[in-house]
Amino acid sequence: MKSTEKKELLSRPYAERQLIVVLSDDQIKAQQRYTEEQVESKFVKALRTISTIIAPSPIALAEATLEIYKGILNLREQGIKTLSISQSEASRIKFPPGHPRFGVLYIAHPAAPNVYFPFAQFHRLTFEHKFSEAVILLMSLGADFLEVHHINGWSKEFSSKMDISIPHVNVGGGFEASSANKSGSEILFTANFIGNASSALPDNLVWFYHEPTWQQIAEGRLKYGMKDFSLSVRYEDDLGVNMGLKAAATKAKLEIGGRFEDHQSTMWEIVGNFG
Template sequence: MKEAEQEVDLLSRPYAERQLIVVLSDAEVKAQQRYKEEQAESGFRKTVKSLSRYLLPTPLIIAEATIELYKSIVNLGEQGIQALSVSQSDAREIKFPPGHPRFGVLYIAHPAAEKVYFPLAQFHRLTFEHKFSEAVILLMSLGATHIEVQHVTGWSKEFSSKMDISIPQVNVEGEAAASSKRSSGSEILFTANFNGNTANELPSNLVWFHHEPTWQQIADGRLKYGMKDFSLTVRYEDDLGVNVGLKTAATKAKLDIGGNFEDHQSTVWKILGKFS
């Protein structure tokens, strides 16, 4: 385990090394670093004693909280899970959800956007939401005039109602009620019309797009060959090791996971529609 190791810039590390972080105060990280330099091979009891010495004259209640947090990170490492301690100053370079970062919360790195971290508890919902939103932004920027989102597997209507997106849920009334399920049995999650949308460009700041060959084919078809109809699939099938096992290990280590844990579901949604 390499706790509190900041010699190499966090965001330049391979994903596996920087996937899990805990944000601490600058003083706490410095105390851990000084301890590591002088007592790298000491036992756990000596570890706590050394940290106490480095934290003085910090108020006792803060020093005790720091020692407990250090114990938590060590405990996680003893379970075979590496987490890096990141100082509050270094965390300014990272994008967190509103209200974060909070000290002692276990954060997980976004798999495609290198500067983004989400709390463990909300990681899967926020990551899938981000991927789906990018797909919609891509289609709108390419000139979509109508989209229909169909559930294929995994998260469905109840999950979609929690998502922070601007697309309204399909209004199942009158004729729409009869078509709320396609002949294939797929449930319609959202529909949207973009009247007068004449956009025809690739948006900037895409992160998922570069890992999705079929999305790239749709963009080429629209930009180079005048494609009029499209079918784009949003897949979220890898839990990235963020699962009940990690949640259990973090809880055992007495780390905060940032809310009620939402587990991964292998999910496929299909977006059908037309370009202008």
Template sequence: MDDSYEIGHRLIVVVPDKTAEAMREAQAASEASDESFAAKIAKSVFSFYTEPFAITLGKQAIELIKTIMDALDKGADLTTLSYSESKSLKLEFPPGHPRENVVYAQHPANPLVYYTASSFHRQAFEHKFAEVITLLSSLGANEIKVEHVSGWDQDFSASLGISAPTQDSASAGVGKKGAEKSSVLFEAKLTGHDSPSIPENLTWYPHESLWQAVATARVNNGLKNFNLSLTYSDDYGLNASFKATVKGTGLDLGGKFEEHQATVWKITGTFGPASIQGVADV
């Protein structure tokens, strides 16, 4: 493993082990003309591959290295990581990944989780939404309502697969398109309880002071209702400028790039055991 690698690089490209070694050897080479540098890349690559597939694998490795070097020359802040390194660091990728040529972006609050650059914003926001719902449920919420304030709205919530687990969801317009869209994105009625707890291993919670205040008030003082925000304002450098930098280099963002939108969703509801009527509505 490259000793210079630290958990915390925002953008990575995972490549075969031997290609990673050749890549680093080529980067460490002294400055020279393009022709001699290309020759050094080829020499480095072929030294790591043996027959009978040395020529084929070597050529593939050279093309991949040139692609990455091109992206770096254009200003892309990428770190090359080998397959072995990604496994030893126990990095988590989407199912079926990592793949060659694909750029991955690090989760904003978990340095071991990486999403494809194309779906980064959707997956990060979806994870944040899921975590706050999990937190409120563990705290004993019997009613939860999520309303759009700004940014991503019903079209986006529909792409997340958000739907309310109640019969009221249809009338609330959850994830539906229409001439007049309701501001309600999610609405649920739960059994609720009076034994509040804070789940372990939460990712976003340590960075959300309002979530912490609500949880503390519920656990220590029996809070009966809540009103908090789900915010997503930072683009973490994955924006139009980043997309333009990578475009044309041969690197893959992992699909159609989903643009960032500064978003605020309001979450309100109540805690405690649901009423008999409330349970019947579930």
């Protein structure tokens, strides 16, 4: 797939590229030979013609491709914009380990255009990514202590399943779960970073530029020597990835990549101080 085709996908508005299904290059070629309006029998015939050259089992390929394509059309008929992309194009997109898989419905990351998550894990992975960025931001700005409070939404059980990767290069201390309470709120995590002399914005931020309060904390630290901070990590919009979409995908016989974890409107507050 040409790079210009990649650019075409990622430059589209979020609503148009939010949902994708990955197909093999050969399946895409077969699909493109006929438009959605052409009869199913002609589509199968085209698939079988191409499959005789590229696969030892043309009928199996034709039937498998047709089922996936019918699922995509089913979603479109329900008013749900869904794109099919080739395996070549998918290789230029970031997926979790083990992905992409053919026939699975993927959802675009709301802040990083080249990242897609399986439907079932979308909310957990998106919130996890946002929270991790908030912590990395605070560490890079020189935090020597932070404490994460649950305000509403996902709490201790959810946090225990998060895959949080916190770098400790030139920073002492640890990052661990806690069940202590302070001011009536549950403390989910605490972290100490001994001798953290960092004072800069980290690279590859994506959420930061959509969060004015995060920007204010960064400015306060970098320009005015701020010592204490309170940063909120909010996750309030389900982006249409909900039980209704799950039902539509199930009806269309598309895979969702596991057990669906539904959205919860969530806010965690990170408090602490800079060295």
